[in-house]
Amino acid sequence: MEKRTKILIADDNPEIREVLGVLLKSEGYEVEEAVDGDDAVEKAADSPDLIILDVMMPGKDGFRACVDIRNITMAPILFLTAKTEDADKTMGFSAGGDDYLVKPFSYSEIIARVKALLRRCYVYQIERKDDENIVEVGDLCVNIDKKSVELEGKSVLLTDMEYNILKLLILNRKRIFSTQEIYEAVWEKPFFYGDNNTVMVHIRRLRTKIEKDTQNPQYIKTVWGRGYTIE
Numbered sequence: 001m002e003k004r005t006k007i008l009i010a011d012d013n014p015e016i017r018e019v020l021g022v023l024l025k026s027e028g029y030e031v032e033e034a035v036d037g038d039d040a041v042e043k044a045a046d047s048p049d050l051i052i053l054d055v056m057m058p059g060k061d062g063f064r065a066c067v068d069i070r071n072i073t074m075a076p077i078l079f080l081t082a083k084t085e086d087a088d089k090t091m092g093f094s095a096g097g098d099d100y101l102v103k104p105f106s107y108s109e110i111i112a113r114v115k116a117l118l119r120r121c122y123v124y125q126i127e128r129k130d131d132e133n134i135v136e137v138g139d140l141c142v143n144i145d146k147k148s149v150e151l152e153g154k155s156v157l158l159t160d161m162e163y164n165i166l167k168l169l170i171l172n173r174k175r176i177f178s179t180q181e182i183y184e185a186v187w188e189k190p191f192f193y194g195d196n197n198t199v200m201v202h203i204r205r206l207r208t209k210i211e212k213d214t215q216n217p218q219y220i221k222t223v224w225g226r227g228y229t230i231e
Contacts, residue, residue, distance in 0.1 A: 004030040005118060008048035010040035010065065011080065012057045020052065023107055024114070037065035044069040050117055052110075055081035055092070063095045070096035074159050076117040080105075086194050093201040098161045099187070116188055120160050135170050137230060140210060140219055142170050151210055161186060162206045165199075169220060169230040178227040203228060 007029050009020050014035075021031045032048060034040040037060030040053060051069065055062035066077055076098045081088065089100050099113055133145045141150045147163065149156040158166065164186045169177065179199040180191040187195075207214045221229050 004028065005049045006030040006032060008032045008034060008043055008051045010034035010051065011054040012036050027111060037061055040065045041068045044072045047073065048075055050114060051075055051077045053077055053079055055079055055083060063091055066095040066097055074157055076160050078113055078117060086197060090197055090201055093198055096159060098159055120164060137170060137219060142167060156209050158209060161202055165202055165206060169228060173230050176223050176227045176229045
């Protein structure tokens with residue numbers, strides 16, 4: 001029997017959990033529920049394929065829960081929130097989130113976001129010749145087939161968004177990508193001005209994992225006024 005994709009819904013509002021549960025089950029997903037941030041962290045250990053995480057929850061809020069969850073799993077995290085400020089989105093991405101959906105939202109929109117995150121997680125592949133499936137730059141090694149990254153022989157855990165940004169840059173070395181080009185290639189959505197910060201936050205997170213000195217990066221270079229590149 002084929003294993004169904006499991007989605008963890010963390011929201012302190014039982015009505016939202018119920019509605020989302022019915023909606024996701026109708027799409028064929030297995031659903032698990034968490035009633036607050038602490039519960040979400042505990043159930044993240046059950047290896048969900050995707051986590052929908054409310055921000056405003058009693059006790060441990062979604063942002064703090066996300067930080068703790070990232071110590072357990074790199075599964076995509078979709079934030080649900082009533083907050084619309086760019087600073088709040090930046091906080092969510094900095095905590096380790098992959099996408100951000102503002103309440104109220106349509107059912108079609110959340111299903112589209114879920115499918116997009118899962119598609120990037122499982123299907124986002126760039127076909128290469130056999131001898132090009134492992135790409136090395138200095139001590140950084142990216143195995144395209146296995147979707148894995150090593151630095152100095154040690155495994156580096158990246159979220160799907162971080163990995164997809166790294167793969168885009170490393171497979172197109174010496175090409176300079178603007179934040180708009182990165183956003184539209186990785187998030188697969190139209191770019192708006194506020195999304196510039198989204199890309200910058202993910203680049204910053206990625207650098208903390210692969211660069212010895214984030215102030216003087218060896219791999220992901222900033223080309224001022226133009227974007228980012230791996231030389």
